[in-house]
Amino acid sequence: MSELELEERFKKRLEEKFGGDITELTIQRRRRLWLTVKPERLVDMMRFLCSEMEFNHLATITGMDLGENLAAFYHATDQHNIITVRALTPRANPAGRSAPGTDCGESRPVPSLPTVRDVFPGTESYERELEDLFGIKIEGLPPGRHYPLPDDFPPGQHPLRKDWKLTDAYPEPAVKEAK
Amino acid sequence: MSKISIPLGPQHPGLKEPINFGLVLEGEQIDKATVNLGYNHRGVEKAAEERTYIQDIYLIERVCGICSHSHVTCYITCVEEIAKAEIPERAKAIRVLVGELERIHSHLLWLGIAAYEIGFDTLFMYVWRDREHVLDCLELVGGNRVHYSINTLGGVRRDITPEIKAELLKRIDILEARTKYYTTLATEETTVLVRTQNVGMLPRDLAIKLGACGPTARASGVARDVRKDEPYLIYDKLDFKLITHDTCDVFGRVVVRVLETVESCKIIRQVLNYLPEGPISIKVPWKIPAGEAVNRYEAPRGEDIHYVKGNGTDKPERVKVRAPTLANYHAVPHMLEGGWLADVPLVIAAIDPCMSCSDRALITDRAAATSAVWSWEQMRRNGIEFYKRRGVDFSKVTLK
Numbered sequence: 001m002s003e004l005e006l007e008e009r010f011k012k013r014l015e016e017k018f019g020g021d022i023t024e025l026t027i028q029r030r031r032r033l034w035l036t037v038k039p040e041r042l043v044d045m046m047r048f049l050c051s052e053m054e055f056n057h058l059a060t061i062t063g064m065d066l067g068e069n070l071a072a073f074y075h076a077t078d079q080h081n082i083i084t085v086r087a088l089t090p091r092a093n094p095a096g097r098s099a100p101g102t103d104c105g106e107s108r109p110v111p112s113l114p115t116v117r118d119v120f121p122g123t124e125s126y127e128r129e130l131e132d133l134f135g136i137k138i139e140g141l142p143p144g145r146h147y148p149l150p151d152d153f154p155p156g157q158h159p160l161r162k163d164w165k166l167t168d169a170y171p172e173p174a175v176k177e178a179k
Numbered sequence: 180m181s182k183i184s185i186p187l188g189p190q191h192p193g194l195k196e197p198i199n200f201g202l203v204l205e206g207e208q209i210d211k212a213t214v215n216l217g218y219n220h221r222g223v224e225k226a227a228e229e230r231t232y233i234q235d236i237y238l239i240e241r242v243c244g245i246c247s248h249s250h251v252t253c254y255i256t257c258v259e260e261i262a263k264a265e266i267p268e269r270a271k272a273i274r275v276l277v278g279e280l281e282r283i284h285s286h287l288l289w290l291g292i293a294a295y296e297i298g299f300d301t302l303f304m305y306v307w308r309d310r311e312h313v314l315d316c317l318e319l320v321g322g323n324r325v326h327y328s329i330n331t332l333g334g335v336r337r338d339i340t341p342e343i344k345a346e347l348l349k350r351i352d353i354l355e356a357r358t359k360y361y362t363t364l365a366t367e368e369t370t371v372l373v374r375t376q377n378v379g380m381l382p383r384d385l386a387i388k389l390g391a392c393g394p395t396a397r398a399s400g401v402a403r404d405v406r407k408d409e410p411y412l413i414y415d416k417l418d419f420k421l422i423t424h425d426t427c428d429v430f431g432r433v434v435v436r437v438l439e440t441v442e443s444c445k446i447i448r449q450v451l452n453y454l455p456e457g458p459i460s461i462k463v464p465w466k467i468p469a470g471e472a473v474n475r476y477e478a479p480r481g482e483d484i485h486y487v488k489g490n491g492t493d494k495p496e497r498v499k500v501r502a503p504t505l506a507n508y509h510a511v512p513h514m515l516e517g518g519w520l521a522d523v524p525l526v527i528a529a530i531d532p533c534m535s536c537s538d539r540a541l542i543t544d545r546a547a548a549t550s551a552v553w554s555w556e557q558m559r560r561n562g563i564e565f566y567k568r569r570g571v572d573f574s575k576v577t578l579k
Binding site for chain 1: 215216217220222225387390403405408409475482484486488501505508510
């Protein structure tokens with residue numbers, strides 16, 4: 001019996017179900033599976049993991065700045081294994097218009113990802129973190145307060161993006177006063 | 180009767196930390212509750228990207244004052260996985276030892292707070308008096324009561340000598356006896372029973388759906404414990420019980436925590452007797468190769484998860500921290516709704532919330548790189564100026 005038999009089985013099921021919509025499906029080690037999914041299939045993927053594969057706990061969502069793209073990593077677990085689903089969204093559309101590949105030419109703000117709240121209701125604060133700290137618009141997330149940034153944080157600034165500097169938000173740090 | 184909306188917090192709604200609840204009341208009963216977070220955001224994740232892996236150990240330790248060891252162990256497991264460093268067995272055992280001491284310290288702290296919220300101050304003082312034993316143990320092992328900094332890249336900093344072992348065994352006996360007494364007290368004393376039973380209900384299916392974890396989930400009958408589900412360090416070699424309770428109320432959360440404390444005492448004894456000979460750390464290069472890892476750790480409050488990405492330098496590309504409290508918050512409004520106003524602080528306290536953990540992150544001054552550390556005098560002067568602008572003059576006050 002192969003040591004990674006269970007992981008291979010997960011891999012096979014996901015490949016059968018999502019085929020060409022997933023890329024970079026790798027077994028990193030025992031209990032760890034990583035894959036990238038097209039953003040439009042993200043919610044389907046989470047629903048499949050939750051209801052068909054018993055990965056019913058979304059541990060957290062990690063935001064990432066990958067340069068041209070921003071990404072969200074969804075760490076789903078069945079308590080024994082973690083499947084990390086990556087979804088990428090372009091950082092900005094050079095034309096400043098709708099993202100390519102959206103249906104009916106409907107304008108879709110960039111960067112954006114769909115909400116997974118319908119599948120995992122407890123993920124609101126993780127998604128708000130993506131909005132605040134990375135500026136990824138979460139479609140379907142009801143309006144609400146900032147989290148975790150303060151309400152008066154300068155709009156359009158997202159601290160966990162790599163090009164953000166502290167002086168962007170606080171040009172004259174209060175520290176200087178004491179000198 | 181007309182409904183009234185009141186804010187609860189952010190000034191210390193239960194425990195001494197900031198969080199805000201919006202409550203809609205119908206008389207004394209709660210019709211609807213919402214939770215507002217984010218009063219404690221410090222930017223730890225951003226700060227971690229700008230520091231070396233070693234510096235991050237001390238930074239991440241400060242994510243939380245109570246489960247400092249949990250966060251660091253979780254983070255460092257990820258880093259060591261990326262670096263492909265296999266740490267010595269003795270180091271693993273010492274990490275477990277400190278982790279369980281921390282669990283006792285955290286659970287006893289919580290039991291004290293819960294007793295205080297119930298209005299049973301005698302119990303609060305008893306528990307906190309006994310908690311001193313475990314704080315002494317931690318000081319003995321790590322050199323400090325709260326931030327023990329036992330972890331380092333590739334192992335641990337300090338060894339357990341035979342003298343320390345003897346002292347720990349002695350103290351653990353006292354702690355176990357006391358905790359057993361509290362178990363009886365918590366399950367039989369009328370004051371505790373009437374204040375906790377059928378209060379803050381969280382049904383099992385809802386606990387799973389909302390992603391609750393740790394004792395909060397286990398008190399709703401959800402058998403989730405990373406130590407059992409995905410054993411890390413040496414937990415697969417240890418014999419301990421996964422404690423669950425099926426009453427789904429605050430009483431269940433009390434029972435789960437006190438029984439877990441007893442289990443932790445057992446684990447500590449096993450670890451001390453197991454403690455294999457050998458080195459306590461190995462050398463890990465300062466530059467960590469490119470790669471990523473995600474790992475979980477059963478902190479006293481529940482599942483803690485960290486994601487670390489390395490880029491081949493001595494600083495991480497990304498560190499993500501998700502503390503257990505953040506996973507449990509979403510369950511709190513459900514626990515409150517339908518309950519009574521007087522029970523609110525107790526219900527909030529019952530998830531053992533840790534706001535600093537959840538809000539984590541930043542603005543740890545990068546600007547401070549130029550201004551460095553303030554002297555006491557500078558801070559005081561700044562404080563006086565700050566209040567003067569608001570019409571209060573403290574400049575006449577002299578310091579001893």
